[in-house]
Amino acid sequence: MLQIVFRSQLTKLLSYTDIQKLCLASARNNRKAGVTGFMVECGGVFLEAIEGETREVDETFSRIRHDTRHDQMEIVYSENGLDRRRFGAWSMNVMFLDDDVFWQTVFGTGFSCDELLSSRALEPAFALGLLAMAYQYACTQAKVEPPPAGARPGRIPRIGHMLRR
Secondary structure, X not given: OEEEEEEEEEOOOOOHHHHHHHHHHHHXXXXXXXXXXXXXXXXOEEEEEEEEOHHHHHHHHHHHHOOOOEEEXXXXXXXXXXXXXXXXXXXXXXXXXXXXXXXXXXXXXXXXXXXXHOHHHHOHHHHHHHHHHHHHHHHHHHOOOOOOOOOOOOEOOOHHHOOOO
């Protein structure tokens, strides 16, 4: 299995509702392709992970890369040969990181959404850690369990699963 983690920036700011619609469209496409993933957003900057079989992830990433709604795309981390999905609960979901409760609960004081806007978000360890912590927080808040081994991964999220203030 292949996982790609990347950072990109919107070319034009979108509303929460527009980003949620974008996420739902991505979730539907990913589900058909057998791809799962998770993304976080702050100030029009996204950090996103997609994972699945190599061919499907490559095709999904190519489609994303050609989407004109964002630019400044940078691959932060890529790993082939994964034995399990790290973000398998949803085919795609988004968490808006302007949620101060998340930062306080998970990281304590001294951290905020600005971390995603800094170059630190391009460090693989920080990016993977942030995505993993946000994913776990989102699963807990949404009361969603990752699928057991052998089950079909990647449900379509409900709007209530897309956490924001």
